[in-house]
Amino acid sequence: MEKVVLxxxxxxxxxxxxxxxxxxxxxxxxxxxxxxxLFLNGFKHLNLSLFIEDPGPPGIEEGGxxxxxxxxxxxxxxxxxxxxxxxxxxxxxxxxxxxDSKFFKVLRNITDIMVSTPSIIMGAVMYxxxxxxxxxxxxxxxxxxxxxLMVPVISKTTEEMLKLVPFTLREAAYALGAFKWQxxxxxxxxxxxxxxLTGVLLGMARISGETAPLLFTAFNNHYLxxxxxxxxxxxxxxxxxxxxxxYDFWHNQAWAASFCLTLFVLILSVVAKTLVHSNFDWVRxxxxxxxxGIRYGR
Amino acid sequence: xxxxxxxxxxxxxxxxLGFWAVFTGLLFPFVVFxxxxxxxxxxxxxxxxxxxxxxxxxxxxxxxxxALPMIVGTLISTLIAILLAAPISIGIxxxxxxxxxxxxxxxxxxxIELLAAIPSIIYGIWGxxxxxxxxxxxxxPLLQKIFSPVPILSQLFSGNPTGIDVLTTxxxxxxxxxxxxxxxxxxxxxxxxxxxxxSAYGLGATKWEVVKxxxxxxTASGIAGGLILSTGRALGETMAVTFLAGNVPQIPxxxxxxxxxxxxxxxxxxxEADTPLYLSSLFYLSLFLFLISFGxxxxxxxMILRIEKKWKK
Numbered sequence: 001m002e003k004v005v006l007x008x009x010x011x012x013x014x015x016x017x018x019x020x021x022x023x024x025x026x027x028x029x030x031x032x033x034x035x036x037x038l039f040l041n042g043f044k045h046l047n048l049s050l051f052i053e054d055p056g057p058p059g060i061e062e063g064g065x066x067x068x069x070x071x072x073x074x075x076x077x078x079x080x081x082x083x084x085x086x087x088x089x090x091x092x093x094x095x096x097x098x099x100d101s102k103f104f105k106v107l108r109n110i111t112d113i114m115v116s117t118p119s120i121i122m123g124a125v126m127y128x129x130x131x132x133x134x135x136x137x138x139x140x141x142x143x144x145x146x147x148x149l150m151v152p153v154i155s156k157t158t159e160e161m162l163k164l165v166p167f168t169l170r171e172a173a174y175a176l177g178a179f180k181w182q183x184x185x186x187x188x189x190x191x192x193x194x195x196x197l198t199g200v201l202l203g204m205a206r207i208s209g210e211t212a213p214l215l216f217t218a219f220n221n222h223y224l225x226x227x228x229x230x231x232x233x234x235x236x237x238x239x240x241x242x243x244x245x246x247y248d249f250w251h252n253q254a255w256a257a258s259f260c261l262t263l264f265v266l267i268l269s270v271v272a273k274t275l276v277h278s279n280f281d282w283v284r285x286x287x288x289x290x291x292x293g294i295r296y297g298r
Numbered sequence: 299x300x301x302x303x304x305x306x307x308x309x310x311x312x313x314x315l316g317f318w319a320v321f322t323g324l325l326f327p328f329v330v331f332x333x334x335x336x337x338x339x340x341x342x343x344x345x346x347x348x349x350x351x352x353x354x355x356x357x358x359x360x361x362x363x364x365a366l367p368m369i370v371g372t373l374i375s376t377l378i379a380i381l382l383a384a385p386i387s388i389g390i391x392x393x394x395x396x397x398x399x400x401x402x403x404x405x406x407x408x409x410i411e412l413l414a415a416i417p418s419i420i421y422g423i424w425g426x427x428x429x430x431x432x433x434x435x436x437x438x439p440l441l442q443k444i445f446s447p448v449p450i451l452s453q454l455f456s457g458n459p460t461g462i463d464v465l466t467t468x469x470x471x472x473x474x475x476x477x478x479x480x481x482x483x484x485x486x487x488x489x490x491x492x493x494x495x496x497s498a499y500g501l502g503a504t505k506w507e508v509v510k511x512x513x514x515x516x517t518a519s520g521i522a523g524g525l526i527l528s529t530g531r532a533l534g535e536t537m538a539v540t541f542l543a544g545n546v547p548q549i550p551x552x553x554x555x556x557x558x559x560x561x562x563x564x565x566x567x568x569x570e571a572d573t574p575l576y577l578s579s580l581f582y583l584s585l586f587l588f589l590i591s592f593g594x595x596x597x598x599x600x601m602i603l604r605i606e607k608k609w610k611k
Contacts, residue, residue, distance in 0.1 A: 013504035017397055023389025024398075024406065027480070030473045031413050034424050086318050093319035097312060107323025109603075113595040114327055116527070117588070118534020120564050124584040125330050127568065128337045148326065155322050179304050181311040209417025212536035212561070216568040236419050240537065243423045251427060258420050269415040273408065 035262075042259020045252040054224050061249040065257055067224040068238040072261075074226070075143050075218060075234055076208045082147030083207070084200055087154025091199075094155065095162035096184055108159065114152040122149050123213035131217060139225075139232035142218030146207040153203040161195025162188055194275055201272035205265045211236035235261050331588065338582035340575055350582060356547040358567075363579035365560075365586065367547045372559040372587075374550065375464060375539065376532040379471035384525060386472075387479035392509055394480075395487040407484070414477035422541035425470045426462075430542065433469075434461030438554060441465075457554040460544075465553040467542040471535060475528040482527055486520025486605055487513055519608075523601030530595040534587065536561040560587045 049064045056063035090111070098104025122145040130141035165188050173183045189196070211234075219231040220241060235257050242254035341350065345363060353364020390410060394403055438459030445451040490513050498508045514521070544556025545566050560583050571577040 009504050009507065013506035016506040016509075017392070020389040020392040020397060023386045024393040026386055027390055027410055027413065027476055030476075031409065034416065034420070034473075035412075037424060037428050038420060086322065089315050089318035090322035093315035094323075097316065098319060104319065104323070107319065109599055110327055111323045113592060113599060114322075116530050116534070116591070116595050118536065118561065118591055120534065120536045120561050121330065121334070121584050121588050124337075124564065124568070124581060125333050128333050128581070151322055151326070179308050181307050182304075184311070205415060209419065211417070211419045212565060215565055219569070236417065236537075239419055239423060240540075243426060243541070254423060255427075258423055262416060262420050265417055266412060266415055269412075270408075273411075 038255070038259055038262055041252075041255035042257075042262075045256040046259065047256075050253065050256055055222060058245070058250075059247055065235070065238060065253060067221065068233040068235045068257065069260075070224060070226075071139070071218075071221065071233040072208070072235040074228070075139055075146065075214070075232060076204065078140075078143040078228065079146035079150060079207055080200070080204055082144060083150030083203065084154055086147075087151045087199070087203065088158050088196060090151070091155040091158025091196075092162065092184060092189075094159040096180070096188065099163075111152045111155050115156060118212075119145075119149055119210050120212035120215075122146075123215060123217055126213070126217050134229070137217065137219035137231040139218045139228040139230065142214045142232070142234070143228065145213035145217050146210060149210065149213060150203040150207050153206055154199050157199025157202060158192075158196050161192045161199065164195065165191045198272045198276040201268050201275070205268040205272065208268070209236065209261065209265050211240055215240075331585075334581055334585040334588055338578055338585050340578035341582040344575060345579070345582075350579075354549060356563075358570075358573075358576050361573065361575050363576070363582075365579075365583055367549050368558055368560045368563050368583060369586070370549050371464075371543065371557040372533060372561070374557070375468050375471055375543070375559060376529055378464070378468035378553075379475060379532050380525060380529055382469065382472035383476050383479055383528065387476050387483055387524070387528075388514075388521065390476070390480040391483035391487050394484050395513075396505060396509060407481075410477050410480060413473065414481075418474065418535060418537040421470055421474055421538040425466065425538055426541040429470065430461030430466055432461075433463075433466045434459050438465065442554075453551075454553050456552045459554050460556065462542055462544040462556055463554045464543075464550050464557055467539055467557075468553075470538050470542060471532050474535060474538060475532050478531055479524045479528040482524030482602070483517070483521050486517035486524070486602075489520070489605065490516050517605060519601045520605040523598045523605065526594055526598035526601060530591050530598060533591045533594065534561060536565050540565045560584075 049062075050066075051064060051069060052066055053062075053064035054067050055065065094104060094108050094111075098107070123142075126141045126145040126148075130144060131137055134141075169187050169191065170183060173187045178186070214234050214237050218234055218237070220237045221231045221233040223233075225232050239254045239257050239261070242250040242257075245251075341363065345353070350363070350365050351369065352366055353362070354366045355362050355364045356367060357363075394406060398406055438455070438461070442452075442455045442459065445455050494512055494516065495508050498512045503511070539559055540562045543558055543562045545558050545562050546556040547558050547563070548555070550557040564580060564584060564587075567576075568580055571580055
């Protein structure tokens with residue numbers, strides 16, 4: 001009797017663990033299906049004219065998506081220029097000044113919540129702030145929406161990375177008579193460079209895949225444009241419009257664009273993750289000689 | 299460089315960084331809230347709160363706006379997605395923490411994280427151009443055939459399978475939230491002190507019994523936090539849902555009917571809003587979305603903080 005119970009318990013254990021194995025396979029199944037179709041369809045329709053030509057008129061099977069690639073790069077770049085410094089500044093404060101303060105603990109948690117706030121809301125806010133007064137869609141509003149989406153992400157990762165810097169390093173700098181700003185500039189930021197870079201890359205990966213905040217800020221443009229006060233095309237909004245269109249040629253271009261976008265985002269996030277896991281100091285290679293060594297009390 | 303100058307920089311740095319910290323954590327979220335509130339003033343005056351939330355009519359032509367179809371759509375698709383994703387995510391977390399050999403752990407975790415890195419528009423285009431076809435031609439007719447003799451379930455799967463409906467949307471949503479949920483649950487599982495697991499093994503428990511009776515009860519609030527965190531994600535998901543929901547402002551009577559959510563309504567109608575009241579109603583919708591997701595995420599945060607505190611003791 002006891003043996004039967006034991007076998008039953010062992011059997012249940014085996015079955016449940018097998019089910020969890022199935023769950024893991026289930027997750028992989030979707031990943032490979034999505035990436036598989038994306039790569040097959042995207043690779044098939046990839047050609048040079050996609051990158052160097054502007055789109056033809058609807059329904060005519062010619063042209064490329066140069067305007068969307070360039071627009072996307074411009075929007076992502078400006079958004080990063082807005083979002084990265086603000087995120088790093090607040091992250092430094094949270095870690096170096098506000099670590100033990102109750103007030104900043106609450107602020108840190110609010111920042112954490114803002115990371116997961118629906119991105120379309122940022123689009124709505126920037127629409128009210130920058131599109132309504134200008135009376136037309138403009139790329140700058142889109143950049144601001146994406147930039148502000150980036151801020152909490154960068155802020156959180158910067159804070160986490162600065163927290164990893166050992167306290168003894170800070171104490172050593174204090175013992176040498178360093179000011180706090182010198183300590184932050186020469187010890188904390190320097191040791192956490194890679195970590196901060198990881199955060200920046202992850203933030204860029206996140207915003208370069210965003211569509212919703214751009215739908216009614218940067219809107220879309222059928223032509224190549226460099227004017228940030230006018231509507232500007234982006235890859236994501238173009239994919240949305242093309243996939244919803246009835247033309248097969250546009251579907252194919254949407255697949256090719258999706259392929260490029262996903263490849264870019266995945267490479268960015270994989271690089272970011274490897275950076276943070278590797279102990280290898282990549283930055284040291286690029287560092288100028290005169291930066292080496294820390295001098296205080298100048 | 300003089301000492302006085304250094305003091306000056308010291309003070310400047312502190313207040314400069316402090317300003318941006320307050321901006322990020324307090325000012326900006328508050329400004330977002332105020333702008334949404336201000337812009338939706340007109341709609342609040344016209345429809346009130348209760349009326350807006352309970353009216354089912356969304357008719358731009360007659361300027362009558364009720365949010366019930368969107369809110370119900372958002373809640374239903376999120377709920378089904380969570381129900382589909384929860385067992386899978388817990389299974390994945392068990393697989394990573396208890397089953398996988400150590401060389402596989404890192405690789406597998408990264409692979410699942412890739413699912414989270416794929417932009418939501420990609421889920422949208424894949425769902426719209428690939429997955430919806432399979433749903434329409436194979437899976438949905440099959441489900442109808444299976445559940446037709448069952449009284450209540452047959453109702454759920456009634457209607458003409460189109461592939462653009464509640465079921466497809468929820469399945470795609472569930473795939474999108476699996477990485478978030480499984481990562482939180484996995485982190486919680488890793489916090490269980492190995493002494494507790496070892497003592498259970500010492501009493502002769504099987505692996506599953508350790509998971510069921512030690513790991514899961516110990517991490518219950520972490521699991522709940524993961525579920526709620528993913529709820530927050532799913533509520534605000536826009537692009538994939540916009541592709542798959544069909545954008546029909548109705549309360550779906552079966553899982554195979556097209557519907558709409560708050561985010562779908564915003565994505566599709568913001569550029570079309572031609573009257574102040576129409577635009578204001580859309581801002582009102584965004585305000586609700588903001589408040590709901592903020593509330594849900596606070597709840598998740600509290601849950602996760604609780605398990606971290608427990609672990610620190």
